[in-house]
Amino acid sequence: MAFDKLNSSDFKYIGTRPDRPDGVDKVTGRANYGADAYAAGMLHGAMVRSPHAHARIIRIDGSRALALAGVKAVVTRADFAEDVEGEYWNVLDNVMAGERALYHGHAVAAVAATSSLIAREAVALVDVEYEVLPHVTDVDEAMQPDAPVIREGQVSTSVPAGLSPNVVGYYEHGHGDLDAGFAEADLIIERHFTVEAAHQGYIEPHACLAQLGPDGRGELWCCTQGQWFDQKFCAALLGIETSALKVTASEIGGGFGGKTTQFIEPVALALSRKTNRPVKVVMNRSEVFKASGPTSSSSMDVKIGMTNDGRISAAQGTYRLQGGAFPGAWAMLTAQCAFAPYQINHVKTTGYDVMCNRPKVAAYRAPGSPIAAFSTESVIDELCNRLRLDPMEVRLKNAAREGTRSSYGPIYPKIGLVDCLEAAKAHPHWTSPLKEGHGRGISCGFWFNFGMETSVNLMLSEDGSIQITVGTPDIGGSRASIALMAAEELGIPYENIRVNIADTASLGFNEMSHGSRVTFACGLATVEAARDATDKLCARAAAKWGISEEAVKWRDGCAIPAGSNAGEFDPLPIEEIAGRMGRTGGPISGHHSVTPDGAGPSFAVHIVDSEVDPETGKTEITRYTVVQDAGRAIHPSYVEGQYQGGAAQGIGWALNEEYIYDEQGRLQNDGFLDYRIPVASDLPMIDTVIVETPNPGHPYGVRGVGETSICPPLAAIANSVSNAAGVRLTHLPMSPPRILKAMKERLG
Amino acid sequence: MSRIHVTARVNGDKVEFLCDPRETLLDVLRDNLGLTGTKEGCGTGDCGACSVTVDGRLICSCLMLGAEAEGKEIGTVEGIANGEELHPLQVKFIEHAALQCGICTPGILVAAKNLLEHNPAPSETEVRYWLAGNLCRCTGYDKIIRAVLDTAAEIRAAN
Numbered sequence: 003m004a005f006d007k008l009n010s011s012d013f014k015y016i017g018t019r020p021d022r023p024d025g026v027d028k029v030t031g032r033a034n035y036g037a038d039a040y041a042a043g044m045l046h047g048a049m050v051r052s053p054h055a056h057a058r059i060i061r062i063d064g065s066r067a068l069a070l071a072g073v074k075a076v077v078t079r080a081d082f083a084e085d086v087e088g089e090y091w092n093v094l095d096n097v098m099a100g101e102r103a104l105y106h107g108h109a110v111a112a113v114a115a116t117s118s119l120i121a122r123e124a125v126a127l128v129d130v131e132y133e134v135l136p137h138v139t140d141v142d143e144a145m146q147p148d149a150p151v152i153r154e155g156q157v158s159t160s161v162p163a164g165l166s167p168n169v170v171g172y173y174e175h176g177h178g179d180l181d182a183g184f185a186e187a188d189l190i191i192e193r194h195f196t197v198e199a200a201h202q203g204y205i206e207p208h209a210c211l212a213q214l215g216p217d218g219r220g221e222l223w224c225c226t227q228g229q230w231f232d233q234k235f236c237a238a239l240l241g242i243e244t245s246a247l248k249v250t251a252s253e254i255g256g257g258f259g260g261k262t263t264q265f266i267e268p269v270a271l272a273l274s275r276k277t278n279r280p281v282k283v284v285m286n287r288s289e290v291f292k293a294s295g296p297t298s299s300s301s302m303d304v305k306i307g308m309t310n311d312g313r314i315s316a317a318q319g320t321y322r323l324q325g326g327a328f329p330g331a332w333a334m335l336t337a338q339c340a341f342a343p344y345q346i347n348h349v350k351t352t353g354y355d356v357m358c359n360r361p362k363v364a365a366y367r368a369p370g371s372p373i374a375a376f377s378t379e380s381v382i383d384e385l386c387n388r389l390r391l392d393p394m395e396v397r398l399k400n401a402a403r404e405g406t407r408s409s410y411g412p413i414y415p416k417i418g419l420v421d422c423l424e425a426a427k428a429h430p431h432w433t434s435p436l437k438e439g440h441g442r443g444i445s446c447g448f449w450f451n452f453g454m455e456t457s458v459n460l461m462l463s464e465d466g467s468i469q470i471t472v473g474t475p476d477i478g479g480s481r482a483s484i485a486l487m488a489a490e491e492l493g494i495p496y497e498n499i500r501v502n503i504a505d506t507a508s509l510g511f512n513e514m515s516h517g518s519r520v521t522f523a524c525g526l527a528t529v530e531a532a533r534d535a536t537d538k539l540c541a542r543a544a545a546k547w548g549i550s551e552e553a554v555k556w557r558d559g560c561a562i563p564a565g566s567n568a569g570e571f572d573p574l575p576i577e578e579i580a581g582r583m584g585r586t587g588g589p590i591s592g593h594h595s596v597t598p599d600g601a602g603p604s605f606a607v608h609i610v611d612s613e614v615d616p617e618t619g620k621t622e623i624t625r626y627t628v629v630q631d632a633g634r635a636i637h638p639s640y641v642e643g644q645y646q647g648g649a650a651q652g653i654g655w656a657l658n659e660e661y662i663y664d665e666q667g668r669l670q671n672d673g674f675l676d677y678r679i680p681v682a683s684d685l686p687m688i689d690t691v692i693v694e695t696p697n698p699g700h701p702y703g704v705r706g707v708g709e710t711s712i713c714p715p716l717a718a719i720a721n722s723v724s725n726a727a728g729v730r731l732t733h734l735p736m737s738p739p740r741i742l743k744a745m746k747e748r749l750g
Numbered sequence: 751m752s753r754i755h756v757t758a759r760v761n762g763d764k765v766e767f768l769c770d771p772r773e774t775l776l777d778v779l780r781d782n783l784g785l786t787g788t789k790e791g792c793g794t795g796d797c798g799a800c801s802v803t804v805d806g807r808l809i810c811s812c813l814m815l816g817a818e819a820e821g822k823e824i825g826t827v828e829g830i831a832n833g834e835e836l837h838p839l840q841v842k843f844i845e846h847a848a849l850q851c852g853i854c855t856p857g858i859l860v861a862a863k864n865l866l867e868h869n870p871a872p873s874e875t876e877v878r879y880w881l882a883g884n885l886c887r888c889t890g891y892d893k894i895i896r897a898v899l900d901t902a903a904e905i906r907a908a909n
Contacts, residue, residue, distance in 0.1 A: 019847070021844045021845065022844065022847070024852075025843075025844035025849075026836070026840075026844070027852075028849055028852030028855055029827075029830075029836070029839075029840040029843050029844060029849070029852075029855055029856075029859060030787065030827065030828065030830070030831055030836075030840065031785070031786070031787015031788070031826070031827035031828050031856045032787065033852055034786070035789065035853060037780075037786075037789075037790065038780075038786040040781075117770075118777075119770055119772055119773070202887075203885075203887045204851070204853075204887055205789070205791040205797055205799055205851075205853045205854050205885055205886070205887055206789070206791065206851070206853040207790070207791070253851075253852065254851060255789070255791075255851050255852070255853025255854075256850075256851045256853060256887050256888055257851075258887070284790075286792075286793055287791065287792040287793060287794065287796075287797075477850070477851055478850035478851060478888060479847065479850060637847075639846070639847035639893070640847055640850070642847075642893075643847055643850055643888070643889055643890075643893060646889060646890035646892045646893070647850065647887070647888045647889050647890050649890055650889070650890030650891070651887070651890075673792065673794055673796060674791075674792050674794070674796035674797050674885060675794065675796045679885060679887060680890075680891075681881075681882040681883070681884075681885060682877070682878040682879075682881040682882050682884070682886075682891040682894070682895065683875075683878040683879045683881075683882040684882075685878075685890060685891055685892075687874075687892050687895070687896075688890050688892045
């Protein structure tokens with residue numbers, strides 16, 4: 003039966019909600035995260051960080067630190083490989099500054115000592131002489147011709163001439179004729195938007211335990227979204243062969259894109275090499291804020307034309323994103339996502355990646371897309387209000403569907419945006435009356451979803467139970483979804499399957515747990531590995547029965563004759579074949595390696611009610627509904643969890659979260675007290691609707707769900723607040739002072 | 751700096767340890783006693799990942815010195831289950847999928863257990879305010895709140 007003809011009732015395991023396999027570990031404190039590893043003879047590492055936003059490093063003198071009892075080593079840039087290039091060089095210069103410190107908190111040296119208390123004392127004894135240089139932390143200022151230059155020679159060939167050397171990337175997307183499109187419009191609105199930088203806010207700080215010996219071989223334990231990337235980047239930065247380093251991913255206490263790169267790991271390895279002892283490094287929260295990889299801050303201009311009947315006739319956007327002191331902001335993705343939910347004949351987007359004196363950005367859940375949606379959907383909402391059109395109907399009218407040419411190029415395969423909009427329209431939240439003084443807002447959201455390199459091993463035990471080895475750290479319940487798909491394919495109980503996360507020495511290369519790819523790509527590879535195994539199981543049955551392999555098929559955990567011509571044989575269960583496999587041809591395992599296309603975009607629609615306190619400017623979210631296409635929900639509870647978590651992060655970014663720098667370029671709010679993420683009393687229950695528009699690219703129709711959920715909230719909340727308070731905020735977050743100021747200005 | 755000898759009880763067991771006067775209770779639990787279930791998320795009392803009870807009172811163990819534990823009864827996540835029998839909160843957290851990454855879970859379980867000991871019938875709002883000191887970045891709190899309310903109802907029904 004074709005995958006998209008399958009109904010939920012056709013599945014035995016998929017769509018059920020069993021306990022996650024690692025549940026007991028994680029409710030008893032037994033699960034080991036990054037900081038939970040210890041080794042005999044272990045030293046503790048700590049970083050010396052720049053107090054300046056931009057400074058030349060004149061001299062680093064570790065002699066006073068080394069004189070302190072218990073201090074075993076001081077490392078600087080000189081302790082790393084010299085001949086690294088490209089992104090390896092960027093990561094190296096970020097984890098340990100070279101000639102200049104490029105942002106407040108940039109690591110310039112590190113120490114190892116016999117205790118963390120001594121290491122912290124030693125940090126204060128490392129003497130660093132700086133020459134403070136002019137700095138810039140604002141994206142628009144960094145683009146000015148006279149802005150302080152972060153680094154020459156970083157500009158990609160696509161960037162138009164005449165811009166500051168800080169503008170390092172330029173992107174254009176779109177099709178049609180903008181002039182013609184805007185000429186068709188009855189109303190055109192153009193707005194400028196700014197969004198401050200946010201942090202992923204994972205509760206587990208970066209932590210690792212490193213060992214690198216004089217033989218050039220090492221081991222690294224760390225919290226990471228992708229152990230093979232730690233392996234290749236750390237090896238390159240230390241100047242050793244990739245395979246000489248074994249990296250084990252700990253349990254991971256949140257990542258959201260922020261644990262896709264290296265910060266302390268190469269430094270811990272350098273300290274270990276210098277001391278020939280294991281070295282543990284754990285960031286404190288201040289370091290996480292200052293010197294891990296937050297998202298870009300941005301400046302955007304969006305112009306949309308609409309006809310009186312609600313058709314978007316043309317759309318144009320310009321997006322400027324700072325990526326910190328290195329290339330790699332997400333302007334390309336912002337430019338690609340900005341109008342992706344809509345069928346627009348005339349559309350153009352332009353993106354600029356800009357460097358400034360801030361930490362090197364990392365991915366944050368659908369990088370670039372939430373701010374894109376904020377700008378686009380705010381303007382659409384304003385057009386709907388001015389033209390007195392129903393915002394849901396306008397979105398339905400313009401919604402992209404199968405066959406639509408997307409604003410970023412490709413023609414969409416089967417997608418679920420219209421299904422989401424119809425589900426949102428039919429939801430009681432949308433039709434319920436609004437309370438006095440409350441406002442309601444909606445927004446669509448889009449994310450590409452990714453496939454990428456994936457390897458899975460599946461091993462049969464003699465009792466018929468299964469061990470699956472995957473290379474994707476379980477960041478939010480993926481062991482459960484992998485085991486469910488294997489149970490479905492093998493026809494054996496979910497409980498008989500154990501899913502293990504491989505270290506880099508135990509499985510072929512895997513991309514990271516990012517890009518909403520795990521349930522899609524790792525799931526696809528698991529299904530194929532299971533089929534590889536069942537082919538072998540069927541072959542053993544065929545040999546036993548003396549019939550051809552083609553005459554045997556697999557069903558409900560047993561080999562059975564494929565048809566009446568194959569002969570009459572009793573079903574041969576997996577445990578019977580497994581028990582004899584040593585004597586019937588050897589151990590049985592399945593494997594699949596793949597770089598799958600067809601991840602299948604996921605769309606969402608969020609509905610938000612809010613109330614703004616006119617005295618304080620504080621916004622309360624009073625009702626929240628997420629509608630999103632999952633393709634197929636393997637474990638619906640964890641799909642809902644992704645929807646709710648993305649919405650909550652979006653609420654935080656929309657209302658509170660921002661990086662605040664002072665005039666000297668120093669981060670002012672490097673803690674959870676002043677960088678306030680939502681707490682339980684800030685939020686309502688978050689209702690979810692799982693739409694299932696199966697993805698043709700996956701055996702069971704799965705689409706990634708992790709990232710799309712953070713795309714609509716910024717816009718949906720901005721639209722809701724606008725309708726509640728009568729002011730439209732174009733600068734996020736909509737913190738109480740900004741809302742109060744806008745309300746006062748409105749009153750004159 | 752000379753170390754201080756401390757005698758306390760952790761999850762009912764008598765423990766003795768030597769600690770630097772600067773070490774927090776969290777440092778002692780994790781590094782001296784090997785109880786790594788209690789997590790450090792911030793070290794400044796803002797995230798609640800290190801929540802433990804001291805003589806029945808809920809605190810952030812990063813804000814108390816190890817030396818202050820002398821004579822105290824400490825409760826951590828490792829002491830929530832009764833032998834092989836999980837506490838109802840632990841069961842419900844798994845059942846409700848009230849954790850994703852799980853790093854905040856030990857602190858939230860300690861805090862929620864303490865809540866139910868004080869208030870067996872909390873309202874949703876009471877649960878939200880009691881847990882407002884425990885940050886979770888993954889779940890949006892929805893399933894956590896439901897798991898706590900469901901546990902409370904189940905314990906009440908059983909008694």
